[in-house]
Amino acid sequence: MNDSPVxxxxxxxxxxxxxxxxxxxDLTIERGEFVALLxxxxxxxxxxxxxxxxxxxxxEGDVQVSPESTVVYQEPRLFPWKRVWHNVALGVRTPDAxxxxxxxxxxxELAHRLNAWPLTLSGGEAQRVALARALxxxxxxxxxxxxxxSLDALTRxxxxxxxxxxxxxxRPAVLLVTHDIDxxxxxxxxxxxxxxxxxxxxxxxxxxxxxxxxxxxxxHLRRTLRTALGVTDKQAIAA
Amino acid sequence: MLDAVLAQGSRIGLGGNARTTTGQVxxxxxxxxxxxxxxxxRLVSPLLLLAVWQAASSTGLxxxxxxxxxxxxxxxxxxxxxxxxxxxxxxxxxxxAGVGLGLAIVxxxxxxxxxxxxxxxEDLVDAPIQMLRTIPVxxxxxxxxxxxxxxEMPKILLVTLGATFPIYLNLYKGIRAIDPKLLEAxxxxxxxxxxxxxxxxxxxxxxxxxxxxxxxxxxxxxxLVVAEQVNANAGIGHMMMDAExxxxxxxxxxxxxxxxxxxxxxxxxxxxxxxxxxVWRPQAHRxx
Ligand SMILES: Nc1ncnc2c1ncn2[C@@H]1O[C@H](COP(=O)(O)OP(=O)(O)OP(=O)(O)O)[C@@H](O)[C@H]1O
Ligand SMILES: [Mg+2]
Numbered sequence: 001m002n003d004s005p006v007x008x009x010x011x012x013x014x015x016x017x018x019x020x021x022x023x024x025x026d027l028t029i030e031r032g033e034f035v036a037l038l039x040x041x042x043x044x045x046x047x048x049x050x051x052x053x054x055x056x057x058x059x060e061g062d063v064q065v066s067p068e069s070t071v072v073y074q075e076p077r078l079f080p081w082k083r084v085w086h087n088v089a090l091g092v093r094t095p096d097a098x099x100x101x102x103x104x105x106x107x108x109e110l111a112h113r114l115n116a117w118p119l120t121l122s123g124g125e126a127q128r129v130a131l132a133r134a135l136x137x138x139x140x141x142x143x144x145x146x147x148x149x150s151l152d153a154l155t156r157x158x159x160x161x162x163x164x165x166x167x168x169x170x171r172p173a174v175l176l177v178t179h180d181i182d183x184x185x186x187x188x189x190x191x192x193x194x195x196x197x198x199x200x201x202x203x204x205x206x207x208x209x210x211x212x213x214x215x216x217x218x219x220h221l222r223r224t225l226r227t228a229l230g231v232t233d234k235q236a237i238a239a
Numbered sequence: 240m241l242d243a244v245l246a247q248g249s250r251i252g253l254g255g256n257a258r259t260t261t262g263q264v265x266x267x268x269x270x271x272x273x274x275x276x277x278x279x280x281r282l283v284s285p286l287l288l289l290a291v292w293q294a295a296s297s298t299g300l301x302x303x304x305x306x307x308x309x310x311x312x313x314x315x316x317x318x319x320x321x322x323x324x325x326x327x328x329x330x331x332x333x334x335x336a337g338v339g340l341g342l343a344i345v346x347x348x349x350x351x352x353x354x355x356x357x358x359x360x361e362d363l364v365d366a367p368i369q370m371l372r373t374i375p376v377x378x379x380x381x382x383x384x385x386x387x388x389x390x391e392m393p394k395i396l397l398v399t400l401g402a403t404f405p406i407y408l409n410l411y412k413g414i415r416a417i418d419p420k421l422l423e424a425x426x427x428x429x430x431x432x433x434x435x436x437x438x439x440x441x442x443x444x445x446x447x448x449x450x451x452x453x454x455x456x457x458x459x460x461x462x463l464v465v466a467e468q469v470n471a472n473a474g475i476g477h478m479m480m481d482a483e484x485x486x487x488x489x490x491x492x493x494x495x496x497x498x499x500x501x502x503x504x505x506x507x508x509x510x511x512x513x514x515x516x517x518v519w520r521p522q523a524h525r526x527x
Contacts (some may be wrong), residue, residue, distance in 0.1 A: 004286045030490045053427055070427055077424040081442040090438055117519045133428070 005030050005068070006141040006173040008054065012061035013197075014047055021047050023197030024061065031140065032171040036184035038229060039194035045177045048194065049145050051174070066173075069141035074149050078118035078124035078133075085114040088133045104132040107169075108162060124155040128162070144176045148183070158184045160186060164209070181225050184219055186211050193228045201228040221228060307489035312496070315489040324478065329497060331473040332463060335391065336501075339398025340459045346399065347406025347451070354407075355414030355444070356436065368407060376401045376462065380469055394466040394474075401462040407455035413447025414440055446520070449513050454507045460498060 007029040014022040021044040027104055030034050039045045045163055050056040051063060053071045078087045089101035105111055108128040118126060127147060134142055144163075148156040167174055184191045185205060193201035203224065207217055289309050295301045303311065339476030350368065353360035382399065387393035399404035417440055425435045467476020475494045482490035 055423060055426065072426075073424070075420065077420050079421060079424075079439060079442070081445070082438065091430045091434065117521075119519065119521050137428075169343070 003031065006066040008062075008064045009052075009174070010062040012048075012051065012058065012063060014044070014051065014056070014060070022051075022199055025198060027192070027199065028127055029141070029173050029175060032173055033190065034167055034174045034188045035190045035192060036175070036176045036178055036188035037192045037194060038178065038181065038184055038225065040229065041179075043194045044197060045194055049143050049175070049177055053143055066140040068137070068139050069143060070137050070139045071143045071145065072127075072130050072147045073136050074146045076118070076123075076130040078121075078126055078129055080118050082118070083114070084110065084116050084118060084121070084129055087118060087129060088136055090133075092136055098229050100136055101132070104136040105129070107135065107166065108132045119165070124151050124159065127151065127159065131159075131163070136172065138170070139172050142172045142174045144174065146179065149179065156183075163187065168209075181222055182213055183227070184225070185221055186213065191221075192226060193225065195228070195230075201225070242277040272477055274279055288448070304486045304488060307487075311489045312492050315487075316493045316496070319478075319490070319493060325497070326476050328473055328478045332475045332503075333466065335394050335466075335474065336398060336463050339395045339462070340402050340455060342395070343402035343406055343455055343459070344452070347403040347455075348410060348448070350403075351407045351410035351414065355411050356440070359406070365411065368404075372404050372408070376404075380465060384470060389470045392473065397466045398459045398462045401458040402455035405451040405458065406448070407451070409447045409451030409454070410444055413444030416447070417509045419442045446513075446517055449509065449516065451511045452512075453506065456509055457502065460502045460505070464498060 002154060005028045007027065009027040012022055012025045012027075013020065025048070037045055037048070041065050047056065049071070052056060053064070053069070076082075079090070082090060085098060085101045085105060088104055089097040092100065094100070102111070102114055105114055108131050110125060110128055110132065113125060113129075115123065118129065121129065130147070147163075148159050151159060160183055162176075163176075167187075172190075176184070176187065185207075188205055191201070191203045191205060192199050193203075201224075203221065205221060207215070207221075211218060213219075213222075292301075292306075293309050296303070296306070296311070307315070316325070350364050354364040354368075355361070376397070379400065383393040383397055387396060421439055422435065422441065425439050430438065463474075464476055468476040468480050471477040471480075475497055479491045479494035482488075482494070
């Protein structure tokens with residue numbers, strides 16, 4: 001296996017008419033590394049992710065991303081006219097695409113919904129299909145843009161567990177964009193904070209898995225991240 | 240005979256009411272019965288109208304030259320069927336409508352694909368079509384007769400012309416309205432351009448195409464009525480114009496009835512197609 005990073009960004013700057021969103025940003029993600037990206041709303045997380053996914057052209061700076069990377073968005077973005085298994089198998093160019101799609105759906109606990117139409121799925125089910133669709137491509141880098149944001153708290157917790165398991169099993173590098181500090185600390189090896197167009201914090205989370213959000217070091221990291229995000233404990237309690 | 244049908248209808252209605260008021264029927268069947276009663280009630284006024292019409296004709300209040308009686312229309316329809324007149328003219332009309340509509344589908348779909356899938360195509364195709372569509376198609380009838388004479392050609396082409404616009408306009412709109420987020424997903428999944436067209440754009444625009452098809456089918460019949468009445472030696476429209484010369488209002492009305500029936504049938508056909516092709520839509524599940 002080769003040891004080069006799956007993602008290397010040098011000096012990336014992105015401007016919109018309204019101003020600079022990313023300011024000569026640097027980022028490297030190693031193989032199999034789980035990285036969470038925090039940042040306030042409007043700080044440019046989605047902009048960065050879209051650039052990494054090749055959906056936004058790079059005009060200033062240098063971006064190298066493994067070609068085997070794929071995205072799961074905040075909304076599932078399934079094709080409503082394809083059955084669930086077909087959504088997953090679409091674009092997979094091996095003769096056993098269907099069997100692999102079924103296996104991937106089994107991994108996200110949707111083996112019983114293979115032939116369902118996407119519009120009949122619940123929000124959590126649809127998002128799991130989107131996850132299976134990413135998984136079947138065996139990506140080296142999985143880009144997740146707030147994939148659980150629109151789910152209820154209970155479903156979100158289950159999905160976090162599922163993503164943790166899938167990562168442990170398949171070991172892709174992951175870049176997870178999220179608003180949720182605890183989610184980042186539960187899942188990631190490294191937590192980044194994007195602020196003012198730069199990565200203000202780059203924290204290593206050396207806690208054993210599965211993690212306990214009441215543990216002293218967890219609590220400590222949480223406080224550090226809150227400060228980096230400009231959230232005081234009082235504000236968090238008020239909210 | 241009509242009176243008998245009417246009487247039977249009201250008897251069923253009364254019987255049903257009596258049962259529901261006794262409260263002996265379980266709630267679920269009662270609702271079904273209620274629905275049934277509702278559709279029966281909707282038949283009452285048309286049937287009443289028919290009865291009044293028949294009465295007015297029978298008593299001589301309305302002469303057969305003004306408006307033939309319903310009974311006379313039925314008898315005439317039977318005669319026209321028996322001597323083959325109706326079947327022959329109907330076949331001619333159906334072929335014209337079918338060929339015209341078929342051509343319209345081929346042309347409309349091709350143009351919409353060209354205009355919808357490429358920028359150059361949009362500029363080359365959409366602009367002229369948007370201009371052409373402002374011309375009332377029926378205003379072209381004299382032109383078509385001048386250009387194509389009085390054979391089958393102008394009739395089929397008139398149908399085609401009228402039916403192409405709804406197909407084109409709806410499919411083009413459908414292609415352009417595909418959710419950009421789905422197109423982005425197709426890109427991140429590594430679909431080729433061809434795969435994106437086949438698996439994302441075309442199925443996504445299919446509902447709009449079917450809406451266009453439904454309009455087109457309606458317009459086909461409309462164009463046919465006009466084309467066949469202006470100049471034809473066969474077809475339902477011709478049969479009606481012929482009857483006009485002999486003040487045969489019964490035949491004219493049979494012609495109208497046939498147009499109505501086929502208009503209805505083709506509309507139902509498209510609806511059926513929609514239900515079959517759009518099973519993925521939750522509404523389609525419920526309606527079907
Ligand atoms: N296509 C665009 N044109 C102009 N401005 C844009 C465009 N896309 C994003 N922006 C601006 O760039 C900034 C960053 O947006 P972005 O969507 O990356 O934020 P985000 O961190 O993902 O926010 P959120 O957490 O709310 O999703 C915002 O101020 C936004 O208005
Ligand atoms: Mg965002």
